[in-house]
Amino acid sequence: MSVRRFLPAAGVVCALALTAPALAGPGDLRAGHAAAADRHHPGASSGRDPGTGALPIPQALRGPTTTSGTVSWPVAPGVTYTRWERNDARGPVRVHLLSVNPAEPGVQLDYAGPARVRRTARVVDLLARDAAVAGVNGDFYDIGHTGAPLGLGRDRQRGLLHGRQSGWNAAFYLDAAGVPQIGEITLTTRMAQHPRLPITNLNSPFVRPGGIGVYTRRWGRAAGYEVTDGRRTHVRAVQVRGGVVRSTSTTLTHGRPVRGTLLVGRGEGARQLRRLQPGDPVTLTHALDPDPQVAITGSTILVDEGVIQVTADRVQHPRTAVGIDRDTGEVLIVVVDGRSKASRGATLAELADLMIDLGADEALNLDGGGSSTMVATKPGGSPAVRNHPSDGFQRSVANALEVTWTDPS
Template sequence: MRARLPLTAGALVCALTLLTTGATGAPGTSTPSISASPSAATSKTGTSGGTPSRRPDLRAERGPQHTSDGQPGWRAPVVPRLLAGLPPSRTDPTRSVVAPGVTLTRWDEADARGPQRFSLLTVDPSVPGVSLDYAGARRVSGTATLPTLLSAAYSGPGTVAGVNGDFFDIGDTGAPLGTGRDVERGVLHGRASGWTSSFSIDKQGRPDIGEVPLRASVKQRPGMRITNLNSPFVEPGGIGIYTAAWGTTSGYRVTSGQRKQVRMVLVRGGKVVRTRARLTSGTKINGVLLVGRGPGAKALAQLRKGARLDVKWWLQGGPRMAISGNKVLVRDGVVEVVDDRVMHPRTAIGVDRDTGEVLVLVVDGRKTWSRGATMVELAATMIDLGADEALNLDGGGSTTMLTRGGDGRLGVVNTPSDGHLRQVANGIQVRYRP
């Protein structure tokens, strides 16, 4: 934990902060109430200003850099040199045991950039009965509030805490951008490259942070390049796999609007049952649907109805559970990110190699009483907390943490910046089953 300043120094920092923060034009003067009820959730767009227009191809294929909502972050104010090196003032942390091996710690800080509010889950997977898993909607292309995801029957019993997960296609399909594997349901979605930095649990129950790409093969056509599984879009030139877990066909939305040089092939029972140059929408997927773009479409065009086709997919390293973020914050105890100017609400997950504990942190933001954090600040905080590796998860209005209260119910412990709970694509679930 960070060192504290005396109260007088902390008060001085806060006073100067209000001046510098005001100069940057940071919005917001009030703290809205937060509803934990799923009925208060927004639509899958997750915005308060109405439904955004269809996202352009560039965003679909590169993804957001900070948050799924795409809102511009507050700019970190320029700090006078006299104050730049001072440690923050900090309130005494409040700690509560959520379950054996699961602890919630909350505290506030203030430095020359402004105030911040933190909530930390410390999870010890070595404690009998404690586990972490992927929490997602029944359909990969579906969204729900975090309480709904954590309380769903398919999330399994014993949920004591959770946090939001991967970035997602907030303006269109609602699907997560990266890797997802559920202990019970197996591999749900993934990409061969481009969005594979992930938190995972291996077969021995050990947590890890690193690259977890999708691997896939077609036995009869080893040259086929499979790039995606149940993703919001197929990589240009590649072939994407869509299964019943995706839901219904999404037409040209998964080709980023591309209508020429595309093809879909439906495989059922190990045989090609349909091949078309036109993509359908709203049809239930009964089998394995292959969608190609450019060279990928050309490769699929060589297949004929009735041909034998064995399609397999897995995640590299064979983890039991996995979920992606967008950037590794810390690797081997070293900060890996460089952005120290844009502040957002943030969610991060890290691993303490010395203790084996998993550290899940949320920082409230877009509030006068909590400014959020830059990527560099988030990484530095994770190191201070003991993380040797850490990963940035979705932030902005998606940043949400829940824990089980004394009444046995899950409650929100932070303040989501939208003022209500956003519908998200997935999350990380903490379970305790004695």
């Protein structure tokens, strides 16, 4: 189904109202550490706002969804911005859409982020770094703590910036041929001298219990015990510079710029790092499977091969999502406004329904809530925020999915 066929017509009835399953934290977190689990695996928004309850109206009683107020303009060749309002028995919803044809000469999709992984910035400022014509907020991030994104990020120019071995790996990416894909990406980090070391994280906001985190200059300033969930025992830091261990310590420093490479171990990972002594050589390699040109992760795959993968239909939030229409080759980037009288937001099931209505065969949920921000350029104008962020202002976020256009002539 094409986007253009969907927009003028009435929408499609939302999915069945089902109780949302609780999102579990990482399996290696012990019972009673609910706060840490919420930080590591937020359900809907980095801000952890509880959202608003959706009216539990059975599908048969919801009636048709109507659409109105469609506004659209070309952002660049192959890139179109569209806005419209939907209304159903649950209330009004405002939707913003970027339709991107990555095959159009001059159009590129890319990861946008600050100079350091720990920093945050407004979406409009992240996009300005690359003179992007449009984009949206990206991955969930460690708001209020390190500020770093939870998952994996690969920039077209800068390469791999951050990632996890497992636990937050559902990604939108461009494969080796530049074709848009949605699926799991696995990060493997190895130390040539000790290939069995349990290295689990790269420039990540926390080190997995029992694992080892790698921090490089791209991380920024050392975050101390924030990366160990405040744990001060059974931890170890190893400083590597010039490919050689310079120091090893059971104390984690805070606020100093990472120079060279910093290894941080927890539990068994800390015990394993005791094998490294000053003067020992260290060679680290990173591998991604698959190996993408560009990648950015999100929390949940909404649609896979045309089939909805979520049932959560009770809590509404502002939402951001990205999908792929295999029929047209278009990438569909969506923001749903929320937490206002003009737009109530969407449940995950409604968001998945919307992506299918637009023609998406695969779709991924990105960070929502106050982070949801869409920027697009008007003809003859400059990039500006087109939705209504629910905080009342642009939130500083960890990264973004951007669209750039360069005149191919």
